[in-house]
Amino acid sequence: MERVLLAKLGLDGHDRGLRVLARELTTRGVEVILLGLGTDAEVVVRSAVAEDVDVIAVSLLSGSHMTLVPDVLRIVADEGADIPVVCGGLIPRADAEALRVAGAAGVAAVGTSLEQAARLIIDVAEASHRRRSGAGATKP
């Protein structure tokens, strides 16, 4: 089973979307670790490593994504953690492209539906899970 870490990154308290997404992923058979509010890049990456998740998914509605998402990517690289990072929220398309170039495995830009966001995370998680459980391993 794929494991996903979901977190609000930064100070933003609007977590309706993230909580609904958590439920959507759970109903689709994904194991969700919901870290909730009040995290920063360091907390998110440490938790992801400790929980051995297949993907980190962070939500930001406060406009701080161009600072905080690269923080997460940098710490993942520093830690040598093999965990892809997906982000979503109030992210304009131009920023979404820049974040993909910076190394985000996926960006659910503003206007992404719940179903599309869930699909994006599951696709990244499945690929990560296969890779992390060794070449040739099949998806359960």
Next chain:
Amino acid sequence: MTQDAGQVGVYPFRRGHSERPFSEAPWSIGQYTGFSDPADTNTRLRDLLRHDNQSIGIALDLPTQLGLNPDHPHARGEVGRVGVSIASVDDLEALLADIPLDSVQSISTTANSIGPMMLGLFLALSRRRGVDPSSFVLRLQNDVLKEHAARGTQIFAVEHGVKLTIDVIEYCAANIPTWTPICISGYHMRDAGGTRAQELGFTLANTREYLRRSAERGVSVSDLAPTISWFLSAGVEVLHEAAKMRAARELWATMLHDEFGVRTDKALKVHLSTYTLGGELSPYEITNNAVRVGLAALGAVLGGVQRLTCSAIDEAIGLPTSETALLSIRTQQIILQETSVGDVVDPLGGSVFVEGLTTALVDEARLIAQSVEERGGALNAIASGWVREQIDESAWQSQLERSATPRVGEAGATADDVDAPSANLTAHYESERRERFVEWKARRQRGPLDAAVSRLDEGVRSNQNLVDLMADVFEADGTIGEVVDVLVGHYELAPERQMRRAIGPSSHLAPVATT
């Protein structure tokens, strides 16, 4: 077909507070704005005031709302983003430069966990400008219960947060009874996914908690009630939302009458402050949102609210522009001046459909408030997570409905169909603000400030009302962050704030000033 719905201006006020229609006594038109620097926001505020805007609502950035100065490591990336960055009286002075405080109907802010700090800042500003605080009107949101339940800017554990909220209520009741010490907010619980009935029911339950705790401090509920507002959302379902406002009046009046023994009409009439519901706006074809906001505003007006603020049509994709901010004011002016709906009080009164909706909402909200009571009251029901579970379940149900029935212009749309936001912060804003702030801090005189901070620390230890002590710190050029740091030494933090404090500033990140 009509139904007997009681009389206008008579308890329990379902049909309205007064026989005077809006055409004679208009509702108060609000505007919510704030971004980046105090000086930038000042320019926008003065521009809006030129267009007959009567009152101003100041949006604060997240570090400010959470008591973090702009140079705090946890403020990284967030300074000036969702509102203006305010840390000191000098910042507040710059924000309100060339705006005489008594020239506007009211000034409101989204200070909640920092409610007493914002009150202290305005007291310090009054002293500095040499004006009597009673010469202008400050409206504080100051509602931490709903932060824990839905909005997410809690700093302290709920018991300590509520202590600070009640400090503001107690202080204003004794010293400045013309200010609004709290706007008890259903809006955010609705925007987090709650139903209309939950919005009303949880607001009612939170009100009960605040009134009881205020009474325990010796505040007269009859004197306090007329100074409080309820802050509710206005969605696009015009008739349902109008019914909600009618139900709100009845719920407030009956609870204060039956449970708190209030008998004066003035105290039994709830002041309804409303804001069109942000979650109703679509990121696609954003011009359509002008229609949605207009209809939401119409519902609030038909429901007879005292104050209304309209969303900017582009807020679903980014920071509003000056054009879309002006449209929010113009929308209300058109309804007030061109539609004639304000010529009569409670135009929907007696409609079988609307009266039925109103009664159903009153009944359901009372049951919800009763469920909260059975869980030990609002504070306990929120702290245990029960309230949020109820809201989450509604959010899930409404998501299922939205997936089955997309809004107009949304079927099949993707992120590729969303326009780029036209307004944006300059990339260097945060580092500039931080550098200026650090320089300013270094120029301060430490003596008077340290003395004021010590007195505040002693006040916290001895469990005093902290408002005046905070005002003294601000008058000595103290900052919101420094005041919060004093409290952090004594109060338990909210669980949401404990993770990062435990870990401390990241060792992985470059010093923030080089961003």
